[in-house]
Amino acid sequence: MVFDCFLVDYTENELFNEYYTAMKQRRIEEACVKCKDRCCARCFDDGEDSIFDCLTKEELELLVKEKRHIHFKAGETILKQNTAASHVVCIKQGLAKIIAEGDGDKKLILRLVTNHSILTGGGVFIEEIRHFTVQAVTEVDCCFIDSDKIYELVSKNSRFAFELLKLNNKQNIQMLNNLVGITQKYMPGRVSDLLLYLKNEIFRSNPFDTRLSRQELADMTSMTMESFIRILKEFKSAGIITVDGSNIHVLDEDALNLISKKG
Amino acid sequence: MVFDCFLVDYTENELFNEYYTAMKQRRIEEACVKCKDRCCARCFDDGEDSIFDCLTKEELELLVKEKRHIHFKAGETILKQNTAASHVVCIKQGLAKIIAEGDGDKKLILRLVTNHSILTGGGVFIEEIRHFTVQAVTEVDCCFIDSDKIYELVSKNSRFAFELLKLNNKQNIQMLNNLVGITQKYMPGRVSDLLLYLKNEIFRSNPFDTRLSRQELADMTSMTMESFIRILKEFKSAGIITVDGSNIHVLDEDALNLISKKG
DNA sequence: ACTATCGATTGATATATGTCAATCGATGGC
DNA sequence: GCCATCGATTGACATATATCAATCGATAGT
Numbered sequence: 001m002v003f004d005c006f007l008v009d010y011t012e013n014e015l016f017n018e019y020y021t022a023m024k025q026r027r028i029e030e031a032c033v034k035c036k037d038r039c040c041a042r043c044f045d046d047g048e049d050s051i052f053d054c055l056t057k058e059e060l061e062l063l064v065k066e067k068r069h070i071h072f073k074a075g076e077t078i079l080k081q082n083t084a085a086s087h088v089v090c091i092k093q094g095l096a097k098i099i100a101e102g103d104g105d106k107k108l109i110l111r112l113v114t115n116h117s118i119l120t121g122g123g124v125f126i127e128e129i130r131h132f133t134v135q136a137v138t139e140v141d142c143c144f145i146d147s148d149k150i151y152e153l154v155s156k157n158s159r160f161a162f163e164l165l166k167l168n169n170k171q172n173i174q175m176l177n178n179l180v181g182i183t184q185k186y187m188p189g190r191v192s193d194l195l196l197y198l199k200n201e202i203f204r205s206n207p208f209d210t211r212l213s214r215q216e217l218a219d220m221t222s223m224t225m226e227s228f229i230r231i232l233k234e235f236k237s238a239g240i241i242t243v244d245g246s247n248i249h250v251l252d253e254d255a256l257n258l259i260s261k262k263g
Numbered sequence: 264m265v266f267d268c269f270l271v272d273y274t275e276n277e278l279f280n281e282y283y284t285a286m287k288q289r290r291i292e293e294a295c296v297k298c299k300d301r302c303c304a305r306c307f308d309d310g311e312d313s314i315f316d317c318l319t320k321e322e323l324e325l326l327v328k329e330k331r332h333i334h335f336k337a338g339e340t341i342l343k344q345n346t347a348a349s350h351v352v353c354i355k356q357g358l359a360k361i362i363a364e365g366d367g368d369k370k371l372i373l374r375l376v377t378n379h380s381i382l383t384g385g386g387v388f389i390e391e392i393r394h395f396t397v398q399a400v401t402e403v404d405c406c407f408i409d410s411d412k413i414y415e416l417v418s419k420n421s422r423f424a425f426e427l428l429k430l431n432n433k434q435n436i437q438m439l440n441n442l443v444g445i446t447q448k449y450m451p452g453r454v455s456d457l458l459l460y461l462k463n464e465i466f467r468s469n470p471f472d473t474r475l476s477r478q479e480l481a482d483m484t485s486m487t488m489e490s491f492i493r494i495l496k497e498f499k500s501a502g503i504i505t506v507d508g509s510n511i512h513v514l515d516e517d518a519l520n521l522i523s524k525k526g
Numbered sequence: 527a528c529t530a531t532c533g534a535t536t537g538a539t540a541t542a543t544g545t546c547a548a549t550c551g552a553t554g555g556c
Numbered sequence: 557g558c559c560a561t562c563g564a565t566t567g568a569c570a571t572a573t574a575t576c577a578a579t580c581g582a583t584a585g586t
Contacts, residue, residue: 100442100443102443108442108446124432125428126436155422155424158418158424162414165388165417168435169387169431172431172435175435175438175439176395177394179371180371182445213564214563223543224544224545230566261366449572476534487573488533489536489576490573492536
């Protein structure tokens, strides 16, 4: 796949451009025109934390001029662990998973990212090496912003720096909670946490379609697919949830909260 | 203990001062005088990353003027989870453990901090709530710096902001590695990782005295004390290490590396 | 010196979770 | 319509790790 080699070496501009032109440029440009005036700020103005809100028109211009709007098909790798962290990626639309790849085939899905997520952290500010892989679950529209531009903005605009610090901190805390949950809870508790996370933080609707396989869901809780399925079955039998394929309906959120607390 | 109530409410200056004066002020001032000229910068000029290096004389002055130099005895709580995160703490000397407290008595020791560590993260830039507890293992000398001062410096000095971002990022990556290790490795692998961490990153000497109980060491690997002891015993039998109380001598680092890789 | 105490150690046992293999059901070609 | 394929599910079994209880050794107090 052309794309993979682009990823590994995307510091080389030739490959980047080759890929870029290959991706039906017209559609991309059309998408970009729509938001040309405030672009990146516009992507994040629906109540979410927007770290770009604080930028001036000129600063935004700097971002917009150099950014690359790229479209990924489901399953494609957006960022690959251990490659150079030369860009910050903003997800405009779609669902992607953040994966920490261990030795062997071991994977741990750290979290999901949807519309308006900013993928910094994991080595953008130091080492310049990515510490996780990001893979598209659905089709994903996103922008690649050169890290240098981000650095430039950090030095020009202290509020922006502050927003970045906040973002980083937030991710830090989320990971900490994850760590504590995974290490201290039994499987039912972890599954409860996952379901609540999906319902309340990712999909924000009640019957929600995860678009994720059982294996992927299991990888989010650090358990085997088989074990995950068994717990899910128990929850079904207990009338706590309803499952139809990748579609999950939470019937008794209180029960999930209780199970989450207890273990 | 006077100190605990101080911690819970240390936004109240009365309590802060009460504690401060109670703590043999003379010794503290003496320690501060020694480094008055560049103080915080001086604390971090031995080759370690120093986020204070980039500050101007005036900016340093701002820090020095308001900081509180505080001494803790072994076992005392330096910062308490769920209290207000109104200060950034710099460890000048000593050893402390960072603990994530879960429900029940469950604890997870995230990492150790020694000379020249800066305790930001975990809610300093958002929420203003600490997400972990920090407890002194040995005697600890440290400085409390008002978070507001840090914010002020971030807005004045972009290099400082950048350094903070790097620091945050580093912690993030460390936690990620921790998460992957704990979830994907068997106990021998985790113990190996711990021993290597202690030897190479914390104590930086070979026979090293952890000053930590078996329970605490176990809490760093997310396993039971009994299990930890058994693994340690195996390592001893295999001639990989030598143990005498809290003193550990690594004889075969290659073996540890191998065990760490394999699982 | 005697006892109480506390952390370290060891052993026996229980259990949560993983592993392996088989089946089932749906989907997609031919 | 039949077969191949792949994810989901289920069951039997293995095992890594936790739990519980007892012992040991050192330290401290009386």
